[in-house]
Amino acid sequence: MTRLNVVLFVALVFSGLYLVRVSYEARRLFVEVERAQSEERALETEFEQLQLEKRAQATPLRVEKVAREKLQMRTATPAVTHYVTHAGATDAPQAASAAAPGGQP
Structure with missing residues (x-):
């Protein structure tokens, strides 16, 4: 009977140690989850602020x-408008010969 008591006592001690270890691990994981949720809330807030800034920059x-100011662009007016016309088929050989060195195609 004493052997059975010793085996049961050892099982009880190991069971208690395992329970303490599992409880510690559960607390550690809970703290980690809370920390991750806090970081998530902070990132969501930062994302919303960045979205707001993006909308403000794109007005x-x-x-x-x-x-x-930066690109020195201006409104198009008839005074600064350049019209490009398509050269007809009869003008194409003349344009090509003018572009070639020596005037010959």
């Missing part, structure tokens, strides 16, 4: 201002 007035 038509700002785009026009940047185009005028």
Whole structure:
């Protein structure tokens, strides 16, 4: 009977140690999940702020201002408009000969 008591006592001790280890691991994982959820909330907030900034940067007035200041673009007027016409089939050999060195095709 004493052998059975010793075996049961050893099983009880191992069971208790396993329970402590599992409880510690569960607490550690819970803290890790809470930390990840907190990081998720922070990233969602940052994403929303970036989306707001993106919408603010893409307003038509700002785009026009940047185009005028940084790219030196201006509104098209008839005074600065250049019209390109298609040269007819009869003009094509003359244009080619003018482009070739020496005037010969």
